[in-house]
Amino acid sequence: MSAVDTLKNLAIMLDWTLEERLMLAAKMVEVEVAEGDVLLTENQPAEAAYILKQGRLKITNRGEIVGQVDTVACFGEMPVSATVLAAAPSVVYRISRHDMVDAAQRMPKLWRSLFMQISERLKRVNKRLVEVLAHSPQGFLKLDRDALITNEYSTKCVQYLGREPLAGQSLPEILNAGRPSDVASWQSVFSMVFDDVGVPLSDLFDLLTPEARIEAFGELRDLRLAFHPIYEVDGSVSAVDVGIEDITRQRELEREEEVRHGRQATLGKVYQNPDSFFSLLRLIDDVESRAAALCEGLAGGALASLRSDSDELMRQLHSLKGFSGVFGLSAVQRACHEFETGLHELAAGNAAVLPALLDGLRAACGEARVVREMIDPSLMQRLEGVVLLPQALDDLKSALVAGDVVRAAAIVEAAESI
CATH class of the missing domain: 3.30.450.20 (PAS domain)
Known part of the structure; x- marks a missing residue:
């Protein structure tokens, strides 16, 4: 295929006359390029424009392949924003920068054709960029x-x-x-x-x-x-x-996993010292009850009469803070410390922060109750006293109604032995 025929297949020159194609073809030099040869380098001035006759060219930007061309196309007519190199042995026509400018001055139609190609190329790039951004996370x-x-x-x-x-x-x-x-x-x-x-x-x-x-x-x-x-x-x-x-969801899952591991660690400590854990739960109930009563009293404006209650609550918070640390309940420790700080502010006459701190204390102490629900039922029976399961209770009732004292005693002894 001659240079003139190649220009005829170039989309931007479909309306050119034969004379116009001959004038431009006279300035074109056919060049064979090997695979890997670089024609244009990104961010470097273009010394020439190239028209692909046959073969395949690869277009890269910052080292990433952004496209390949295997049909007649023109490159180098605009500032170089990408690298163009041969992806396979190819044949191109080279037009020097000087000859391209000279031809454009002699044929104004060339300026129009190049402008149309540049505009269309930029439009495709922008459209592709919008598509990439829309599908990118x-x-x-x-x-x-x-x-x-x-x-x-x-x-x-x-x-x-x-x-x-x-x-x-x-x-x-x-x-x-x-x-x-x-x-x-x-x-x-x-x-x-x-x-x-x-x-x-x-x-x-x-x-x-x-x-x-x-x-x-x-x-x-x-x-x-x-x-x-x-x-x-x-x-x-x-x-x-x-x-x-x-990465919100990723961090949420990580925090959930951290909470799960924390609960398992606490549960292990509970099994080592279950009696102390139940003492901790009773202390939590006392602290929450006393803190709620204090906040209710403050809402009624009884600050002066609640001084002694505040002092007692401060002592209980201090005990709970140390006690919860034994079982790795760091959230309870932080909530106790924050409530203690709130009580210090209360002594200075500022009671506004306590209701919110009470909510935080309740939420933190809820973690201890979650761990309680994870304890094996048989251990719960031993910790909470003699507990009869529903079936055992029904059997005990039947034995008592029947006057079977021996059977009733055996049911109670079985429950005590768990």
């Missing part, structure tokens, strides 16, 4: 030098970060809401990415937030972040791409 956004989100961000980022619009908002302020010192620290490290401080970018990015828990549209979300520099031709960093992944 990650959200993507771009940060400028001030860590402000640019106009380039995906819809998933709006969902994950709980903000709309995102453009112009500070990412460190979103990730560290209410913690100005953390925001300042984050910003300080981020600014070093754009300066030649002699520290590898990977190390700087490791110092930024790898994971964050934020509230987005009324829900708590656990997010994982990955940072990628955007380089200029001279090697300087001009911006940073951020990938954001929602």
